[in-house]
Amino acid sequence: MKRFLTTLAILLVVIFAGLTALVLLINPNDFRGYLVERVEKQSGYKLTLQDDMRWHVWPKLSIISGKMSLTAPGAEMPFITADNMRLDVELLPLLSHQLEVKEVMLKGAVVRQTPESKAIPKISPPSTPRDISHPVVEPRANNWQLNIAKVKISDSLIIWQMKDGEQLNLRDIDLSLKTDEKKQVSLEMSTKVNRDRREITLNVAADVDMNSYPYQVTGKITQLDYALSGVEIPENGIAGSLTSDFTIQNEGVRKISLENLNLTANDSQLQGNISAEFADATRYQVDLKSEMLNLNTLLPELATAKVSENALLVPTTDNHIPPSFSLFSTAHAAPAPNATIMAKPVITSVTIENKEYDLTSWGDIEFTLKLSLNKLLYKDLEINNFKIDALNNPNSLNIQTLTGKILQGDFSLPTVISTSIVPAHISMDITMNNIPLEPLLRAFNQPENFSGLISAKGNLEGTGYNRKAFYRYWQGTLNTSVTQFKMQGLNVPQVIQQSVAQATDKVIYPEDIESYTQADNVIAQFKLAPKGKVTVNSLDAQAEAYQIKGQGKVDLQRHNLDVMLFVNIKKGWGKENEFIRQLAKIEIPLRLYGDWDAIQYELNIEKLLRDQLQQKAKQAIDNWLNKQDAESPEVKALNQLLKKI
Numbered sequence: 001m002k003r004f005l006t007t008l009a010i011l012l013v014v015i016f017a018g019l020t021a022l023v024l025l026i027n028p029n030d031f032r033g034y035l036v037e038r039v040e041k042q043s044g045y046k047l048t049l050q051d052d053m054r055w056h057v058w059p060k061l062s063i064i065s066g067k068m069s070l071t072a073p074g075a076e077m078p079f080i081t082a083d084n085m086r087l088d089v090e091l092l093p094l095l096s097h098q099l100e101v102k103e104v105m106l107k108g109a110v111v112r113q114t115p116e117s118k119a120i121p122k123i124s125p126p127s128t129p130r131d132i133s134h135p136v137v138e139p140r141a142n143n144w145q146l147n148i149a150k151v152k153i154s155d156s157l158i159i160w161q162m163k164d165g166e167q168l169n170l171r172d173i174d175l176s177l178k179t180d181e182k183k184q185v186s187l188e189m190s191t192k193v194n195r196d197r198r199e200i201t202l203n204v205a206a207d208v209d210m211n212s213y214p215y216q217v218t219g220k221i222t223q224l225d226y227a228l229s230g231v232e233i234p235e236n237g238i239a240g241s242l243t244s245d246f247t248i249q250n251e252g253v254r255k256i257s258l259e260n261l262n263l264t265a266n267d268s269q270l271q272g273n274i275s276a277e278f279a280d281a282t283r284y285q286v287d288l289k290s291e292m293l294n295l296n297t298l299l300p301e302l303a304t305a306k307v308s309e310n311a312l313l314v315p316t317t318d319n320h321i322p323p324s325f326s327l328f329s330t331a332h333a334a335p336a337p338n339a340t341i342m343a344k345p346v347i348t349s350v351t352i353e354n355k356e357y358d359l360t361s362w363g364d365i366e367f368t369l370k371l372s373l374n375k376l377l378y379k380d381l382e383i384n385n386f387k388i389d390a391l392n393n394p395n396s397l398n399i400q401t402l403t404g405k406i407l408q409g410d411f412s413l414p415t416v417i418s419t420s421i422v423p424a425h426i427s428m429d430i431t432m433n434n435i436p437l438e439p440l441l442r443a444f445n446q447p448e449n450f451s452g453l454i455s456a457k458g459n460l461e462g463t464g465y466n467r468k469a470f471y472r473y474w475q476g477t478l479n480t481s482v483t484q485f486k487m488q489g490l491n492v493p494q495v496i497q498q499s500v501a502q503a504t505d506k507v508i509y510p511e512d513i514e515s516y517t518q519a520d521n522v523i524a525q526f527k528l529a530p531k532g533k534v535t536v537n538s539l540d541a542q543a544e545a546y547q548i549k550g551q552g553k554v555d556l557q558r559h560n561l562d563v564m565l566f567v568n569i570k571k572g573w574g575k576e577n578e579f580i581r582q583l584a585k586i587e588i589p590l591r592l593y594g595d596w597d598a599i600q601y602e603l604n605i606e607k608l609l610r611d612q613l614q615q616k617a618k619q620a621i622d623n624w625l626n627k628q629d630a631e632s633p634e635v636k637a638l639n640q641l642l643k644k645i
Helices: 002-025 030-043 092-096 360-364 437-443 467-473 492-503 578-583 605-626 633-644
Strands: 046-049 054-056 062-065 068-071 080-082 084-089 098-107 110-113 145-148 150-161 167-179 184-195 198-209 216-230 238-249 254-265 268-278 282-290 312-316 365-378 381-392 396-406 409-412 415-418 425-436 450-463 475-488 516-529 533-542 546-555 560-569 588-595 598-602
Touching (some): 080 098, 360 365, 381 437, 425 437, 437 450, 450 467, 492 560, 492 588, 492 605, 533 560
Parallel strands (some): 098 150, 282 365, 312 598
Antiparallel strands (some): 046 068, 054 062, 062 084, 068 080, 080 110, 084 098, 167 184, 184 198, 198 216, 268 282, 381 396, 396 415, 409 425, 425 450, 450 475, 475 516, 516 533, 533 546, 560 588
C-alpha cells in the first residue's frame, strides 16, 4: 500500500510538472493576433490590447491583459474600454490548440452607446459574380480555436445617449453572461441609474434562448427588483419587482412582447401582457389587470397636507357697507367650529401656453389599452370595478370605456381626445349615479362643505387636460340631482328667520339653531363657459319645511360668486297669525355674493315688511271697496289709484 501511494504521488507530481511546463512554454501573447483577427472577422469590431498578456495560475488558470478597447467600424470612439481583462481558460484543451475560455472578466469597463461610438457603414463597390459551385475555403492564419462560456463585467459604466441628445449613465454595473452548448444564456445584472436627482437601483436575472438568433430571441425574466427614490418621488420611494416571459422577433417587422407579466409597485400589483410592433408606425397593445392599484403611494402630490381655508359670511342691508361679523359667530345660525362656507381651490396663475397641450407626436403611435382594476385608490376615493378601454389612432385617442363604482354609485366617462390639432381638444360625456359628493370634492381639492349623493348627466369639452386648462378653456352643460343634500356652515332658512324676528315680534326667534342647510333633493343645471365662468341656470332644493330656488353666476378664476336665492319657508316661524300665513306663501329673496373667502349676503327685511304692509292695506281697501257702490266717482277714482300701486 505504501508503495502504491508513493507511485501515485510521483505520477501526480510528474503530471503537474508537465502541465506547468506546458503553461510556461506557451506564450499567451501568441493568442493576441488570433483574438484580434477572430473578433474583427466575426463582428467587424477592432479589438485593441495595449499591454502584454501574461499567465495567472492561482486560484484559476487565467490570461491577464491590461487596458483593452473594442471599436466599431469607422467609429470615432471605442464602444467598450476596460482597465483590465481576464480570460479564465481550460488547461487540457491547450494541448490540442483549443482556447477554451470559461469566463471573460472585464473590470472597470465603460460601454458607450453614443453617436461617436456607432459603426459607420462602408459603401461597398459593386461585387462581381463569382463561381458558387464550389464552397469557398477561407485560409486560416492561425491554428488556434476559440470558445467562450461566460462573460463577466464588474464595477463598470454604460453611457447611453438617447434620441433627444441627453445621456443616461448606468453606474456600478455587475454583469454576468453564461452560455452552454445548447445556446441557452443566463444573465445576471445589477446597476444604478442617476438622473435629475433621481436614482433607480436594478437587479435583473433572466434566462434566454438564442437558438434562433438573430431572427428570434425568447426567454424569461426570472427576477427584476427595483427601487426608485429622489426628487418628485414619494418620500418612502417606489420599490417592487417584475417577472415575465418575453419574445423578441427581428425577422420582417420587429416585435417585442411581454407575456405573463407580473409587476408590483409598493402595495400595488399589475398582471397581463404587453406587446410592441415597430414598423412605419409603432403599435402597442396593453392588457393589464390588478387586484389593487394604490395611487396614494405612487404619486407624491397625493401625500401633501391639505390646508382648509375658513370663509366669512357678511350680511348687508340695502346698499350700505356690510358690517364685519363672521358667520362663525354663535349669534347667527351658530355654524359649527372651523366649518367653511367656500374654500379656495388651488388654482395656478401660470400662463397657459398651447405648446403644453401638443399631442401631435401621438399620431406616430397606435395602441390599444385595456385596464381592469378590482380596486383603485385615489386620495379618499375607493373605486371598485374600474375599467379603461382605449384606442389611439393617428387623429385621436378614443377612451371608449371609463367606468367604475364608488360605494353604491357608478360612473361612466367616455372621452375623445383630438391629438392631431394643437392644442389638443377633449370632449367628455358624463354620467354619474348616486356618487358620494363629499369624497368626490375632496379628491379634486374643492370645498368639502357639501355632502349627499349626486347624479349627473352632461358633456364638457375644451382644450388642455389639466386643472388650469379646465378653469380657462373648458365649456359645457351639466344637469345634476343631489339627494340627502347638506351644506355645512350656513342655515339659509334660519338666517332669514333670525333677521325677521329681529325686525318684528310677530315671529319667534329660532331656538333650535343648526349650522347647516339640508334638503331631500336638489336639482340644478350648470353651464360652464371659457375663463371659468359658471352660470347656474336653475336651482331647486326641496325640504319638508322650505323650498329654495335660485340662479346666478360663479367665477372660477376670480373666485367669486353672485347668486340670488328665493326661499319659501313653510314652517318654523314659531307663531300662527296672519302675518306668518302671508310669509309662508311668498318667496323671500336672499342674495349671496363676493369672494369665496368672504361671502356676503343681502337680505332687505325692511322692504319685505313694507311690501307685506302694503299688501295687507291693499287687501283691506279691496274689502271695503267691495262693500261700496262701484259706480260712484269716489270708488272709481280709488280703484284706479290701487291699480297704479
